[in-house]
Amino acid sequence: MTRSTTLGLVLRVIGVLIALGIAVFPLYWMLVTALSSNADLFASSPRLIPDPGQIGVFGTALADGKAIGWLVNSLIIATGTMIVSIGLGIPLGYALSRFSFRGKVIVTIVLLFTQMLPEALMVVPLFSLFRRFGLLDSLAGLILANSAFVLPIVALILKGAIDGIPRELEEAARVDGALPLGILLRINLPLIAPSIAATAVIAFFHAWNEYVFAVTFIFTPGIQPASVGIANFIGELGTPIQTVMAVALMFTLPAVVFYLFAQKYVVGGMTAGAVKG
Structure with missing residues (x-):
């Protein structure tokens, strides 16, 4: 050397x-x-x-059970958002990649355009819509709101990954009598697994850290996620800084650990569709 x-x-x-x-x-x-x-x-x-x-500050933060409830709610919301966005993003990405239909370019442009809109701009129309359908103050409504916001980027990433799969593989499967759904499940999904993992991480982190929708659509303290619950410590006369930091650390560490385990899939998935096969 x-x-x-x-x-x-x-x-x-x-x-x-x-x-x-x-x-x-x-x-x-x-x-x-x-x-x-x-x-x-x-x-x-x-x-x-x-x-x-x-060290007793951590016991104090967990004593009344509120912090644990916030973390559980955040986990439910993040996991639900991940499942819904992946479940809808896979067929949407496949349709944009493999099927030709009128307005396909417009749909893709609209999906891209939605990523330019801040969440705050969507709060009022979503609030009105959710109130009409009884989705306010529920974890299911918050999961739907987060899924709607993250679904376009999930679909576009998966579309890029499917674009990189040679069409000859699908044509050979069609010759053997495979239907489009079977081709998607048996051929495409295993090949785009890294991209699915990457989009799952993106969806999970978006819902885990989301604050605007959560503070607007959730009223009951018992079903608030941790991102909103931590803000409740701020009072008029004083703020227990040590308790806030203890809960914030417990809120941050699971996400960091999750990302450390999934980072190789994130890198591999984000680059899977960069070069066509």
């Missing part, structure tokens, strides 16, 4: 460590804040090491 190669390797390692530190520091700072006394929080010099003596 030459000197220049060694120097390049060292610089890359240093760069990776710096990037890792930047990514991990917010989580570490939440832990430090949660495990700090009031005196440490308002001291002139910040505390950089967690105080193990303050």
Whole structure:
């Protein structure tokens, strides 16, 4: 190994460590804040090491069961959104990729256009629609709202992945008598599994972190997700910062762990449709 190669390797390692530190520091700072006394929080010099003596703050945050309920609600909403968006995105992406019909280009453009609209712009019409159909203040309504918002990007990613599958495979299956549904289930789905995993992660994270729809459509505290529940700690006279950070850390860690396990599928799935086979 030459000197220049060694120097390049060292610089890359240093760069990776710096990037890792930047990514991990917010989580570490939440832990430090949660495990700090009031005196440490308002001291002139910040505390950089967690105080193990303050570990009881996590027990306090979980004592009344509200935080656990928020996390469970968030899990239900995120999982439901993931299932609905994938279940509808697969046939929609397949139709856009394999079938020719009038208005196909317009449908694709509309799907792209929806990604330019902020959630806040859709709150009022969705609120009116959900009130008419009795979907307000329910987890099912929130799942539908999140699924509607994330479905276009799921369908477009899956369309790109299906575009990369050689049509000869489907033609051979048709010769053997396979129907379009059988071709989709037995040929396309196994080949686009990485893209399905990537879109599942995207849908899950969107619903897990979503706040605007949740705070607008959910009124009952018992069915609020964690993204809204954490905001309830903010009071007029005071805010328990340590408790807020403890719950926020518990809300963040499951998503981080989930992403660490799924990141290879996200990278593989996002690039699956980049080059046609």
